[in-house]
Amino acid sequence: MTLDHAAFQDLGAHRFHGAVSDDLGTLFTILADLPSDRAGVRLRGIDRLSQYLAPDGRIGAVAAEVLGDASRPVRAILFDKTAETNWSVDWHQDRTICVERRVAIDGYGPWSMKAGMQHVAPPFDLLSRMVTVRVHLDDVSVENAPLLIAPGSHRYGRVAIDDVPEVVRQCGVQVCLAKAGDIWLYATPILHASDAAARPTRRRVLQIDYAAEELPGDLEWLGV
Numbered sequence: 287m288t289l290d291h292a293a294f295q296d297l298g299a300h301r302f303h304g305a306v307s308d309d310l311g312t313l314f315t316i317l318a319d320l321p322s323d324r325a326g327v328r329l330r331g332i333d334r335l336s337q338y339l340a341p342d343g344r345i346g347a348v349a350a351e352v353l354g355d356a357s358r359p360v361r362a363i364l365f366d367k368t369a370e371t372n373w374s375v376d377w378h379q380d381r382t383i384c385v386e387r388r389v390a391i392d393g394y395g396p397w398s399m400k401a402g403m404q405h406v407a408p409p410f411d412l413l414s415r416m417v418t419v420r421v422h423l424d425d426v427s428v429e430n431a432p433l434l435i436a437p438g439s440h441r442y443g444r445v446a447i448d449d450v451p452e453v454v455r456q457c458g459v460q461v462c463l464a465k466a467g468d469i470w471l472y473a474t475p476i477l478h479a480s481d482a483a484a485r486p487t488r489r490r491v492l493q494i495d496y497a498a499e500e501l502p503g504d505l506e507w508l509g510v
Contacts, residue, residue: 289351289471298440298473299460306344306421307467313338313423313492320364328384328401329362330510339494339510345421348471349496352417356498359510360384360416367431367489374482377436377450379475380418381407383495386506394505403508408501410444416474416497422464423490431483433462433470440473453477 294300306313316334320327329335337343339359341350349357361384367373382405388397393409426432436457439445445453454477462470472478474495483489494510501507 291352294352294471294473296441297437298476299435299437299462300471301462301464302348302469302471304465304467305348305469306338307465309338309344310423310467313421317364317423317490317492327364327366328403329364330403330508332510335362335510345419345469345492345494346496348419348469349417349494352471353415353496353498357417357496358498358507359494360497360507361495362510363493365489365491365493367483367491368486372431372482372486373480374431375478375480377434377454377477377479379413379439379445379477380495381410381413381444381475383408383412383497384508385501386508389503389505391501391503391505410475412497412499413475414440414443414473415499416495418472418474419494419496420470420472421492421494422466422468422470423492424466424488426462426464426489426491428461428463429483429485430487430489431480432464434479434481435460435462435472436477439477440475444475445477450477 338345340346436454439457
């Protein structure tokens with residue numbers, strides 16, 4: 287894998303063509319028993335997936351390109367968009383992390399529960415040191431709800447909701463098309479959105495957040 291680090295720091299996104307094309311059959315088998323009637327399923331404790339997510343695995347190596355060998359998966363979600371689960375998402379930044387349990391730490395909050403897992407909004411500088419990997423299990427055409435990003439928006443820090451449209455206007459919009467087996471790497475705080483599919487066909491994406499540092503005090507990553 288080859289990553290132009292300067293370009294990634296500037297734009298906040300990079301596409302790795304065919305990074306897991308040879309592994310799609312195995313990944314389908316690993317994920318086969320997950321519910322298919324939900325827009326998103328949060329993943330934890332799938333042992334066969336761990337070899338792919340480790341820093342030397344086919345997926346984890348993408349995150350390690352930026353974070354180094356200390357990188358580790360800290361949250362994973364399988365998005366499964368179909369004609370029955372054809373949602374849209376407005377422009378936003380991902381601002382929460384998943385932790386073992388609630389611990390009072392300055393700068394961490396508010397707290398929330400998602401799928402029975404404890405989440406919290408950390409200081410923004412922590413998010414700025416994380417990356418997000420999206421593994422495409424199906425083709426994503428312009429008519430099948432590709433992710434939209436505002437290139438470079440991760441460099442604006444925490445963007446107030448009222449300021450999001452102006453930042454998107456300044457940065458422009460990139461449409462993140464993909465073939466099955468491609469991986470997109472993003473700076474976690476990048477502004478992104480997704481329309482409902484114009485012609486919905488199945489669009490499965492395995493999304494994993496990566497970090498390379500411990501949390502303060504007794505706060506611990508829940509992990510994957």
